[in-house]
Amino acid sequence: MRRLLIWAPLALFALVFALVAGGLIKPGDRTIRSAMVGKPLPALALPALLPGKPGIATAELKGKPRLLNIFASWCIPCIAEAPQLLKLKAAGAEIDAIAIRDTPAAVQNFLAQHGDPYARIGDDKASAAQLALGSSGVPETFVIDTAGQIAYQHIGDIRAEHVPMLLAELRKAK
Amino acid sequence: MIAEAGLAALWLAAAFALVQLMVAWGAAKHGANPNVGTLMTALRRIALVQGLLALLSFALLIALFVRSDMSVELVAANSHSLKPLIYKVSGAWGNHEGSMLLWVTVLAVAGAGVAAFERRLAAGTLAATLGAQAAIGLGFYAFLAFASNPFVRLNPAAPDGQGLNPLLQDPGLAFHPPTLYLGYVGLSVAFSFAVGALVMRDVGPAFAKAMRPWVLGAWIFLTIGITAGSYWAYYELGWGGWWFWDPVENASLMPWLAATALLHSVTVLATRDGLRAWTLMLALVAFAMSMLGTFLVRSGILVSVHAFAVDPTRGTFILALLGIYIGGALALFGARVGTVTQGSTFQLVSREGALVLNNLLLTVILGVVFIGTLYPLAAQAAGVQLSIGAPFFNKALVPVALALVVATAAGPLLRWRRDNWNALAKRALVPTAAAGLAFALLFALARGAHFTSVVAIALSVGLAAASVAPVARRNLRRTPLHVWGMVIAHLGVATSIAGMAADSAFKVERLAAIQVGQNVTVGPFRVTLAEIRPQIGPNWSALEARLQVRRGESKMFELLPQQRFFSTPPTTTNEAAITTLLDGQLYTILGQGDDQGRWQIRLWWKPFVTFIWLGGGLIALGGLLALIGRVRRERRDAETEAYS
Numbered sequence: 137m138r139r140l141l142i143w144a145p146l147a148l149f150a151l152v153f154a155l156v157a158g159g160l161i162k163p164g165d166r167t168i169r170s171a172m173v174g175k176p177l178p179a180l181a182l183p184a185l186l187p188g189k190p191g192i193a194t195a196e197l198k199g200k201p202r203l204l205n206i207f208a209s210w211c212i213p214c215i216a217e218a219p220q221l222l223k224l225k226a227a228g229a230e231i232d233a234i235a236i237r238d239t240p241a242a243v244q245n246f247l248a249q250h251g252d253p254y255a256r257i258g259d260d261k262a263s264a265a266q267l268a269l270g271s272s273g274v275p276e277t278f279v280i281d282t283a284g285q286i287a288y289q290h291i292g293d294i295r296a297e298h299v300p301m302l303l304a305e306l307r308k309a310k
Numbered sequence: 311m312i313a314e315a316g317l318a319a320l321w322l323a324a325a326f327a328l329v330q331l332m333v334a335w336g337a338a339k340h341g342a343n344p345n346v347g348t349l350m351t352a353l354r355r356i357a358l359v360q361g362l363l364a365l366l367s368f369a370l371l372i373a374l375f376v377r378s379d380m381s382v383e384l385v386a387a388n389s390h391s392l393k394p395l396i397y398k399v400s401g402a403w404g405n406h407e408g409s410m411l412l413w414v415t416v417l418a419v420a421g422a423g424v425a426a427f428e429r430r431l432a433a434g435t436l437a438a439t440l441g442a443q444a445a446i447g448l449g450f451y452a453f454l455a456f457a458s459n460p461f462v463r464l465n466p467a468a469p470d471g472q473g474l475n476p477l478l479q480d481p482g483l484a485f486h487p488p489t490l491y492l493g494y495v496g497l498s499v500a501f502s503f504a505v506g507a508l509v510m511r512d513v514g515p516a517f518a519k520a521m522r523p524w525v526l527g528a529w530i531f532l533t534i535g536i537t538a539g540s541y542w543a544y545y546e547l548g549w550g551g552w553w554f555w556d557p558v559e560n561a562s563l564m565p566w567l568a569a570t571a572l573l574h575s576v577t578v579l580a581t582r583d584g585l586r587a588w589t590l591m592l593a594l595v596a597f598a599m600s601m602l603g604t605f606l607v608r609s610g611i612l613v614s615v616h617a618f619a620v621d622p623t624r625g626t627f628i629l630a631l632l633g634i635y636i637g638g639a640l641a642l643f644g645a646r647v648g649t650v651t652q653g654s655t656f657q658l659v660s661r662e663g664a665l666v667l668n669n670l671l672l673t674v675i676l677g678v679v680f681i682g683t684l685y686p687l688a689a690q691a692a693g694v695q696l697s698i699g700a701p702f703f704n705k706a707l708v709p710v711a712l713a714l715v716v717a718t719a720a721g722p723l724l725r726w727r728r729d730n731w732n733a734l735a736k737r738a739l740v741p742t743a744a745a746g747l748a749f750a751l752l753f754a755l756a757r758g759a760h761f762t763s764v765v766a767i768a769l770s771v772g773l774a775a776a777s778v779a780p781v782a783r784r785n786l787r788r789t790p791l792h793v794w795g796m797v798i799a800h801l802g803v804a805t806s807i808a809g810m811a812a813d814s815a816f817k818v819e820r821l822a823a824i825q826v827g828q829n830v831t832v833g834p835f836r837v838t839l840a841e842i843r844p845q846i847g848p849n850w851s852a853l854e855a856r857l858q859v860r861r862g863e864s865k866m867f868e869l870l871p872q873q874r875f876f877s878t879p880p881t882t883t884n885e886a887a888i889t890t891l892l893d894g895q896l897y898t899i900l901g902q903g904d905d906q907g908r909w910q911i912r913l914w915w916k917p918f919v920t921f922i923w924l925g926g927g928l929i930a931l932g933g934l935l936a937l938i939g940r941v942r943r944e945r946r947d948a949e950t951e952a953y954s
Contacts, residue, residue, distance in 0.1 A: 142647055145591065146640040149598070152684065153633055159611050159687045160625050262902070 172278075172286045177204075178268045182258025185235050185243055192232060192258030192265075198284040201309035202230040203277055203302070205254070206266060208238050209246035211274040217293035218250035224294075225253040227303055232256040234265055236274055277302070281309035313382050316370035317461040320411070323363035323418060324451035327444045330356045330421075334441030338434050338509065350433050354425040357440055360447070361422025368402075368415040371460055375402040381467035384408065384460050390471040400484030406608065406624070407460035409487055413604075414450045416495040420524075421447065424499060429948070431520050432512055439506030446498055449631040457627045482542040490535035490562055494600035496528025497565060500572065501597035504590045505639055508646045513586045514653075518579035521593065523941055525573050528596075530933040532566040537926030548884035548899050550819070550914045552922055555703045560683040561603030564676060568596035571672040574665045579653070582726055584662055586653045588669070594643060598636040599676075605632055611687065657728040664721035671714040678706045708762055715769045715807060718800055719776035737779065745772030756815070763815030767808050774804040791939025799932025802925045809921025812894075816917040823908040833915030835896055836860050840868075842909060850874045855900040855909065857887070871900040871911075895919050 172178075177194050184191035197204070205221060207214040225231055233254040235243050243257065260266055269278065271289075279288035279302065287309040294302065333356060337349040374382050375398050378391040388408075389401040397404075403412045421443040428436055454460070503521040507513045539562065544552045553559065572592040578585045605611075609625025656662035682698045689696050723737045749768035756764065777800035781789050822830040829838040841856040852872040860866045869887040876883070889896045894917035901910030 139648070143644045145594075146637070146644050149636060149640050153629075153637065155684065155688055155691060156605070156611065157629060158691050160609060160629060 172270045173289055174285065174287075176283075176285050177278075177280055180234075180258065180265050180268065182234060182260055182265055185238070185240055185257045185259035189254065190256045192234060192256055194284065196256075197232065197280055199282060200230060201282055201287070201306045202232060202255075202280050203306070204280055205231055205233045206236060206269070206271055206274055206276045206278075207233055208236045208274050209242040210238070211236075213293035214246075214275045215250055217275055217295070218253075220294040220296060220299055221253040222251045223296075223299055224302060227299075229303065229306055230255055232258070234258045234260050234269075236260050236263055236266055279305045279309050312370050312374055312377075312379065313461040313463060316367045316374070317459070319363050319367035319370065320451065320454060320461075323360050323367060323414075324448065324455065326356055326360035326363060327418070327447040327451060330360055330444035331441050331448065334437045334444060337437035338441060346433055350437065353437060353440055357425035357444075358422045360444070361419040364415040364418035368411055371408060371411060372399055372402045374461075375399060378471065380469070380471055381464055383462045383464040386464050386468035386471050388471065393471075396481065396484065403488060404484065407454070407458040409491070410450065410454055410458050411460050412488060413491050413495060414447065414454060416491055417443070417447050417450065417498055420495055420499050421502075424502075424524075428520055430516055430944075431506075432510070432516070435506050435510045435512045435517065437506075438509040439502045442502035442505040442509075443499065446502065446635060449634065453624075453627050453631065457624050480542065480546060482538055482546075486535060486539050486542060489531050489538065493528045493530075493532030493535055493569070494565060494604065496524050496531060497569060497593075497596045497600050499524040500528065500593045501635075501639065504593035505642065508590060508639075508642050511646065511649050513579075513590060513650045515580050515583050518576050518589065519944065522573075522576050522580055523937060523944075525569060525576055525593075525596075526933055526937040526940065529566070529569045529573050530930050530937065532562065532569060533926060533930040533933060536562050536566055537923050537930070540926070541923050545886055545888060546883075548886045550886075550897050550899075550912075550916075552813070552919070555682070555698075555700050557683050558607050560679050561606045564679055564683070565596055565599040565603060567672055567676040567679065568592060568599045571669045571676070572596050575669055578662050578665050582656065582662060583653045584656055585666070585669075586650050587647050590643060590647065590650070592669075594636065594639050595676075598632075601628070601632045601636060605629055606683070656726070659724070659729050659731060659734065661721060661724045661726045661729075664717055664724050667717045668714065668721060671710055671717060674710050675707055675714070678703070678710070682706070708766075711807070712762075712766060712769055715766075715773050715803070718803060719769075719773040722780045722796065722800065723776055738776065741772045741776035741779070744775040745769055748772070759815040763811040766811035767815070770804040770808040770811065773807070774801055777801045777804060791942065792936040793939075795932045795934070795936025795939055797932070798935060799929045802928025802930075802932055804925070805921050805928055806925025809918050809923075809925060812918035812921065813916050817919070818915040820913045821910065822913070823904065823910050825907050825909070830911065830913065832896070832913040833917075834861050835913075835915060837869075837898070837911070837913060839909060839911060842903070845872065847874070850876045852885070853900065853903075855898075855911065857898055857911070859889070859896065869896070869898050871898045873900050890920060893917055 177197060180192050180194045182192040190196075192204075203224065207217075221231060231253045233256065235257055237260070247254075258265065266274075269276075271291075273291070275293050277290040277294060278286050279290075281287040288302075288305045290298065290302065330353065333349060333353045337346055337353055340346050340349070371384075374385050375389050376395070378385065378389060378398065380386045380391075384405060384407050385401075388405045389398055393401070402408045421440060424436075424443065425440060428439075431439070500521050503517060503524070507517045539559070540552050543554065543559075544550075572589065575585045575589045575592055579589045605625065605628045608628055611625060682703055686695075686697055719741055720734065720738065723734060723741075725733075745768045748771035749764065752759065752764045752767060777797055780793055781797055818833040820830060820832040824830055824839050826839050826841060829836055831837070836859070838858040838860075839855060840858045843854050843856065845852040845854045852874040854870050854872045857869040857871070858866050859869055867889065869889055871887040872885040874883045874885055884899050884901075887898045894915065897914040897916060899912040901912055903909045
């Protein structure tokens with residue numbers, strides 16, 4: 137009994153070691169699963185930020201699957217993702233945007249420099265719409281299906297390798 | 311040149327650690343040889359040089375940060391030429407690579423300290439201890455050299471640095487990590503002593519006396535680190551709580567719990583030659599908890615609110631070190647502890663008995679925190695995602711913690727070796743009466759307060775009364791310093807527990823949405839929102855609420871909570887405004903405004919919440935007095951022996 141007891145700490149340690157090593161080798165699913173996926177888009181009524189481009193109203197975002205991109209002119213990853221958005225648009229995706237805590241002049245400048253893929257831009261001065269969407273940072277992109285439900289949430293910037301996946305999500309969202 | 315010199319110093323220190331390990335091996339093997347003295351002298355000098363080289367390397371890294379040398383990748387990523395000097399200096403360890411270099415430096419300097427000051431241990435045991443210390447050092451040198459070199463150049467050099475997270479630009483946080491590291495590394499010395507004693511089969515009072523100051527020192531730093539970290543989270547994060555049971559917090563609590571148990575059992579070993587195997591085990595466990603803590607924080611394996619730059623490669627490296635050192639030491643323990651003889655025995659009702667009880671309760675608490683922290687990982691292995699929070703820990707720990715308060719009160723009232731129940735009951739009369747009176751008063755006055763909290767406050771009053779018993783009716787000036795240390799530390803525990811219980815029993819929270827000119831009451835306070843105004847700081851802008859607070863008829867004072875916006879990187883922080891009164895704190899937060907001109911104001915009245923950190927300070931102070939007292943007494947004893 138006493139001999140067994142002496143080796144118990146080592147056995148316990150081996151167990152913990154295996155557990156921790158297992159956790160390290162096969163990391164858990166660290167992606168933040170959106171609680172919003174499968175739910176209808178929350179009611180948004182965001183005024184237009186730029187003249188000539190409408191704002192965002194939930195009722196209008198129906199009938200065709202589309203992307204809703206959350207961005208800001210002060211956000212550096214948004215610059216990195218801009219070319220991918222243009223590619224998505226060229227592939228036929230309709231893209232709307234919510235600009236977070238931004239000014240018309242800065243956004244105008246951003247779009248002039250990095251291209252303008254957007255059909256609509258809603259103005260979210262206080263991040264209220266962002267919070268309503270359950271989004272935690274910029275950039276983020278939602279796939280909205282034909283019925284106006286959130287089908288997919290992409291956190292972080294869209295890189296080149298994400299483009300086919302997003303197009304597939306759009307096709308699925310019909 | 312400075313970066314290359316720093317890297318060279320680091321490699322040289324590593325080489326010296328290797329030599330130290332080999333010389334120590336030789337010295338430990340030939341411990342009985344009369345010529346081993348020469349080898350021991352060489353070993354001591356090698357350890358000193360290793361410490362100095364590591365220190366030089368770290369000093370050079372600080373120099374790079376102070377000079378804002380942007381041709382070094384680490385500086386460019388973590389500093390900025392316009393930062394205040396203090397944050398340039400603290401930037402040196404406010405990142406992964408620098409903090410690991412700090413860790414190795416403290417480790418090497420501690421080894422040098424053992425080599426320079428330890429005179430009482432047998433030559434072989436000291437050699438084995440310094441060898442173990444060198445072996446630990448080697449692993450971490452390898453980690454720095456191969457996985458996190460802080461001196462990597464950046465070509466071309468950056469025009470300027472990327473700065474530091476504004477949340478981290480706080481004097482409290484600049485000194486929080488090094489404090490905890492000093493504690494962790496102090497426990498590595500205790501670990502090395504235990505390994506040395508196991509290797510040489512030399513477990514006795516001399517070994518315990520050599521180890522005790524290091525355990526005390528580590529414990530003091532851990533206490534300060536945890537207390538300061540708790541207060542920092544409380545005022546900086548703006549959620550009004552003082553402990554979150556977050557994995558990263560638990561990572562610092564677990565070594566502290568093990569060190570507290572070790573501190574008490576090492577005293578039994580040093581003064582009564584009992585609890586030999588148990589003390590060895592605790593020394594191994596305490597350092598295992600330090601390494602596990604480092605691993606949890608650095609690998610990012612558990613989801614934590616603390617955002618660290620995490621990297622699985624580094625996690626693997628630390629895990630491998632953990633496996634080698636802790637696994638190796640536990641195997642050594644299994645192989646050798648059978649040869650450790652039992653030492654002196656004692657009766658159940660005795661000071662030793664109370665200390666064993668205290669150790670068992672602390673171990674249970676450690677086990678619960680350990681399981682609660684790692685359980686999500688086990689669940690993940692089974693394919694379930696979950697997290698464990700305050701409800702689990704509170705439910706599981708509060709009863710054990712209250713039992714521990716009783717044991718802490720009983721210990722100093724008991725005599726060594728043997729005592730009897732009647733004598734204990736007589737000595738416990740005053741503390742028991744104090745606890746009973748406190749309970750009756752609270753029960754009558756604070757109706758509706760949570761029952762457990764009332765019990766906790768009453769028990770802490772009893773503990774306070776029992777704590778001063780060892781100095782009551784005694785010549786105060788002839789009472790040894792370490793006894794004062796124990797008294798003050800135990801008073802600190804009573805103070806902290808009373809603070810925690812008072813906060814959970816009596817705090818009042820109000821969330822209100824009010825317009826300028828309106829007011830809201832919380833506890834005894836009437837708070838008026840006088841104004842919302844903009845404020846501009848060096849690298850932030852803020853909205854600031856001017857709150858006018860009045861308590862009864864007393865004089866009005868103002869509190870100015872802010873919502874701060876930082877532009878690079880874009881972050882919003884809530885700057886709480888807190889006023890500290892004799893009987894507690896009023897804690898205020900400014901939230902969002904709405905389109906009707908109302909502002910969310912969050913208020914907490916937290917009676918006696920400051921006792922939590924005041925108690926932590928007292929515990930650390932008690933530890934410091936005990937350390938000074940012990941070291942002085944050791945020195946005096948050594949002198950007496952030399953003259954006799």
